[in-house]
Structure formats: structure tokens, C-alpha cells
Amino acid sequence: xxxxxxxxxxxxxxxxxxxxxxxxxxxxxxxxxxxxxxxxxxxxxxxxxxxxxxxxxxxxxxxxxxxxxxxxxxxxxxxxxxxxxxxxxxxxxxxxxxxxxxxxxxxxxxxxxxxxxxxxxxxxxxxxxxxxxxxxxxxxxxxxxxxxxxxxxxxxx
Amino acid sequence: xxxxxxxxxxxxxxxxxxxxxxxxxxxxxxxxxxxxxxxxxxxxxxxxxxxxxxxxxxxxxxxxxxxxxxxxxxxxxxxxxxxxxxxxxxxxxxxxxxxxxxxxxxxxxxxxxxxxxxxxxxxxxxxxxxxxxxxxxxxxxxxxxxxxxxxxxxxxxxxxxxxxxxxxxxxxxxxxxxxxxxxxxxxxxxxxxxxxxxxxxxxxxxxxxxxxxxxxxxxxxxxxxxxxxxxxxxxxxxxxxxxxxxxxxxxxxxxxxxxxxxxxxxxxxxxxxxxxxxxxxxxxxxxxxxxxxxxxxxxxxxxxxxxxxxxxxxxxxxxxxxxxxxxxxxxxxxxxxxxxxxxxxxxxxxxxxxxxxxxxxxxxxxxxxxxxxxxxxxxxxxxxxxxxxxxxxxxxxxxxxxxxxxxxxxxxxxxxxxxxxxxxxxxxxxxxxxxxxxxxxxxxxxxxxxxxxxxxxxxxxxxxxxxxxxxxxxxxxxxxxxxxxxxxxxxxxxxxxxxxxxxxxxxxxxxxxxxxxxx
Numbered sequence: 001x002x003x004x005x006x007x008x009x010x011x012x013x014x015x016x017x018x019x020x021x022x023x024x025x026x027x028x029x030x031x032x033x034x035x036x037x038x039x040x041x042x043x044x045x046x047x048x049x050x051x052x053x054x055x056x057x058x059x060x061x062x063x064x065x066x067x068x069x070x071x072x073x074x075x076x077x078x079x080x081x082x083x084x085x086x087x088x089x090x091x092x093x094x095x096x097x098x099x100x101x102x103x104x105x106x107x108x109x110x111x112x113x114x115x116x117x118x119x120x121x122x123x124x125x126x127x128x129x130x131x132x133x134x135x136x137x138x139x140x141x142x143x144x145x146x147x148x149x150x151x152x153x154x155x156x157x
Numbered sequence: 158x159x160x161x162x163x164x165x166x167x168x169x170x171x172x173x174x175x176x177x178x179x180x181x182x183x184x185x186x187x188x189x190x191x192x193x194x195x196x197x198x199x200x201x202x203x204x205x206x207x208x209x210x211x212x213x214x215x216x217x218x219x220x221x222x223x224x225x226x227x228x229x230x231x232x233x234x235x236x237x238x239x240x241x242x243x244x245x246x247x248x249x250x251x252x253x254x255x256x257x258x259x260x261x262x263x264x265x266x267x268x269x270x271x272x273x274x275x276x277x278x279x280x281x282x283x284x285x286x287x288x289x290x291x292x293x294x295x296x297x298x299x300x301x302x303x304x305x306x307x308x309x310x311x312x313x314x315x316x317x318x319x320x321x322x323x324x325x326x327x328x329x330x331x332x333x334x335x336x337x338x339x340x341x342x343x344x345x346x347x348x349x350x351x352x353x354x355x356x357x358x359x360x361x362x363x364x365x366x367x368x369x370x371x372x373x374x375x376x377x378x379x380x381x382x383x384x385x386x387x388x389x390x391x392x393x394x395x396x397x398x399x400x401x402x403x404x405x406x407x408x409x410x411x412x413x414x415x416x417x418x419x420x421x422x423x424x425x426x427x428x429x430x431x432x433x434x435x436x437x438x439x440x441x442x443x444x445x446x447x448x449x450x451x452x453x454x455x456x457x458x459x460x461x462x463x464x465x466x467x468x469x470x471x472x473x474x475x476x477x478x479x480x481x482x483x484x485x486x487x488x489x490x491x492x493x494x495x496x497x498x499x500x501x502x503x504x505x506x507x508x509x510x511x512x513x514x515x516x517x518x519x520x521x522x523x524x525x526x527x528x529x530x531x532x533x534x535x536x537x538x539x540x541x542x543x544x545x546x547x548x549x550x551x552x553x554x555x556x557x558x559x560x561x562x563x564x565x566x567x568x569x570x571x572x573x574x575x576x577x578x579x580x581x582x583x584x585x586x587x588x589x590x591x592x593x594x595x596x597x598x599x600x601x602x603x604x605x606x607x608x609x610x611x612x613x614x615x616x617x618x619x620x621x622x623x624x625x626x627x628x629x630x631x632x633x634x635x636x637x638x639x640x641x642x643x644x645x646x647x648x649x650x651x652x653x654x655x656x657x658x659x660x661x662x663x664x665x666x667x668x669x670x671x672x673x674x675x676x
Contacts (some may be wrong), residue, residue, distance in 0.1 A: 030616065031352075109565065113565035139570065147207050
């Protein structure tokens, strides 16, 4: 007999919750911080992770005993390369801002993202360049003149 | 009542700068919400780090303006394009878009606006008169009563998830787990940092909220092909609009008159009552209120059988319902420190950033500022009416701006904002990490609201539990020693059974009808 979950997503979510809760409970017993902390500091996190353990197990059991009807998938039309690209771009943006210069970082990030996600079959480079430059100037003015926040200082402006 | 405080609060609330910030907030809120995919939550989250240097009253006015404006803004694209600008306007599409197709776009939008403002004013009046007495009661609560109140609130937040209360509960527990990371508030020792040194200081609320509400949504906007579909649909609809104009659209016929408001007043009042009730419940947001108001109005109104074909009552009820949650969700935030919705949680985070501690002592300690805040909440609704009346055609055009240009700019504002305020790269990594966690949670259909509220209420819940146990010398009996606490536990159990009953009934209906093996 093969046991097959109704909603695979729910099943794997339950498994990951189980793993997370076990890691959490283990951390409250053997984490490096536990030597210096009293029992009171460990008590609440332990309760929370125990609750997660129960809920994770319940989700798995529910799925395996088919007590949940099939559910539509969330973010079905999500292209999963996009979040990766977007996050990497975000990290690059911050490294540029931090090590090269805020204005350069903002401009390059805006330009690349606007170009990368342009909808038209023909990308209007001049238009995007102008918009990116104007937006960079606007962000700079908002931060430094309007709300008086200091942008990170680095090599270039 | 201290009239000198009220007169002073009036003079504080009606300064030109306060009015300017509230106006900016309202306009920004409507604009953002009118663009499908962008929400008021996102706008508030992005602005959180940017407004902390601004005077508290001005920044609160701005954020409340956004909150109120966004409640109406979602209906603009719902009516104009059949695409709800925010989840809170999802039910407005049902009758708003058919009304537009019949040749009454302006009437539908005006109905949405007037009902929205009525619902908002209704709940703001309650905010003004209910918060102070509730806070006076809450201030008498000791750790035992407070813990039972937090248990009740967290249970309601978790179980109100329409799709799966189990996932709501998991979201809440995950949020509570996040609140345990970092410094233990009572002993000062660091804990639960899983060997990551950056987490020893804990996970701050602001980067967490920005990551969950803004960054995750921005990434999803790019990652889903819905974006392309939406653009195609908007282009189709704009062509259709031109055709409608060409084929004898009569602006005189499309006028919104007083008689329309009077005829729909009952549905508006019903929506306002439902929205206010739902708003006060912890964690129950405006999307629940809008569907509930629409559903009840459909059963109660005379023309209920024509709902879905383009009737004004079908626009009035959900719009009043979603807007009434705005004022109401702030009541538990200010009285008990428990936000009534995810947006109220963001307002709570703004209050904390400004050095105020949302909870029973907030009003007692900051009477003047809070009274001025109530007054700003009141006139922000009127500003919403005035500006939206004038700017609806502009908002409709803005709703068609390509998100290709907007999304990167919002990302820059959000991440750079958090860096410049904290001067710490840790917060930037938390923003990005929380963004990815937000996407994963959405992928597994885990609601963000209970997660956020769990994270925000975690430390207070733990503090009250540990204080209560200390009073009882470690005995659990102390938690059941107070009649108020017992009342909250009974309410929690009753609520659990109510949800279990409705969930089972829904499941039976699903089993009868929509259950198919296709999936």
C-alpha cells in the first residue's frame, strides 16, 4: 500500500515544521547560550516549539489520512528564477551602495531592474535611462534634503 | 473630561503641517491602493523607517492617512478595470465592475467613496469614544488577566484564517518563535540565536515588517506572470473605456445624487457595523470584513437577488465594511496593545519607533498626543472624501502606471530607508531574509497576519506569563485564579468550537459540490 498525501505542499510544509521545531527544542537544551541562561528563559521558546511540533505532526497526519480536500496551489504561475534573481540583485545593490557609492548603486540597480523586467518586446533604452536617472535624483533628494537621513558614505557619490 | 487637554489637542491637530501630512497620506494611500498589486500595508511598511525622524503627530497623521486612503483606493481599479487594487476590495468587483460596464463608472466610484467614508467615520467615532474607557479597564489588568487576554487574541488571530485554522495557528507560533530570538526581556541573557551572531540582538520589528509586507510582495509582483496578464487586461479595459465613451456615454446619466446615498444607506450602515466589529477583533483584517459585509447585505437587502449584476448596494456594503475596519482596528492597539489588523500592527510599530508603547498606559501617559491623533483620524476621513472626489480621474490613470518602474524604486526606498535609520547591515539582511520567508509562507498558503501579530505580541505574552507564574510561585493554578481570566479562556474555547463548526460545515459543502479528483 502506498501512502500519498493529498496536498504535497502541505505535507512538506508539515515536515519542515517538524524539522524546525525539533531543531528549536534541541537548541533550548543544547544551544551554546543555555549555559548562561536560567530555566525561565528557556521555558517559553520550548513551549512554542512544542506547539509547532504538534501542529507540524497534525498537518502530516491530516494529509496522509486524507482529511483535507485538495486545495489550489498558491503562486502557481510564479517563475522561481525571479525571486532568486531579485534577491541576488538586492544583495548586489547593497554591496554597490556600501562599497562604491549610493548614487551609483541606486542608478545601476534601477536601470538594470527596469530593463530586466520591461514588458515591451522592444525596450526603450533612452526612456528607461531617463526614468532611472530621475528616480535616482528623487531618492537622493528625499533622503538627504527632505527627511535628512545620511546615505552611506563610500568611494564615489 | 479635561476640556483644556481637548482644546490643546485641537490646536495641535489643526496645524497646517499636520493637515498637510494627513492630506499627503490620504492621497498616497489612495494612489498606492489604486495600483493593482500594491497595498497600503506596503506603503506604510516602506515609510516606517523614513518617518521616524519626523514629529510623532505628523508621521502618525501620514500613516493613518495612508491607511484610510488605501481602503477606498482599492475600489478604483476594482470598478474601472475589474481588478481589485487590494484584497480588501475583492468583493467590490462583483457589482462595481458590472456597474461600470452598464455605463455608470462615476456613480459606482462615488458610491464606493461615500460608503467608504461613512464606514470610516462610523468606526473613527467609536475609536474616539471607546478607546479611553477600554484603556482604563485594561490598566487594571494584572499579568494573569493580561496573559489570558493575549491567549484569547492569539487564538482569534490564528483561527480566523478562512482557509485553514491549522495554518493560521502555525503562522502564529512561528511569529512567537521569532519573538524569542535575541535578548530575554526579563533576565537580559541572549537566547535562541542559533549560532548566528547577527541575531544575538534579536529581530527588530521594522525590518521584519518591511521584508514581509513590502519586499516579499515586490518579488512576487516580478515573479508571477499575473503581471503580464494584468497589463493585458488593463490595456483591454482601457480600450473598452474608450469604446464606451465613443458609443454615447452620457455623463449626466452617470451622476451620483443624494437619493442614491439615501437608498443605499442601510447597506452602508450594515457594512459599517460589520466592519467595526471585525476590525476590533484581533487580526481580522479588512478583506474578511468586505466579504462578510457583502454576504450579509446580499441576504438582507431587498435587491439582494440582483447582487452581482451591478447594483449600488453591492458596492456600498463591502466598501463601508472594509473602511470601517480602519478606525476599529486601532482601538485594541491603543487600549490593549493588541493590533486589530496587520496594518494596525504597522501603526503600532510606528508608535514604538517614536518612543510610545502601545498598550493601556499609552493614553494615560500621552493624553495630548493621543487626543490630537484621534482628531487627525477624524479629519483624515473628510480629507479622503474631498481629495478623492476631485482626483478620481487622476487615480484611474495612475492605476495604469507600469510597475516595471515603480517596484525597483519602492525596493530602494525600503532597504535604503532601513539602513540609514539603523546604520546596520544586519537589518538589511533581515529585510531580505524576511522577504524570502514571506514568499515561502505565501507559497505554503500560510497567512502573514498571524505571523506578524505573533512576532509583535510574543514578548508581552511571555512577560505576562512569567510574571503570573512568579506571583503564583510557579503554580499553574494562578492562571485560572481570576474570573476575568477564566472569562477569556471560556471565550477562547467557545470561539474554537464556533470556528471548528463553521469549518466543518464549509468542508461538508465542499465535499458535496466542488470536490473533484482533478487536482
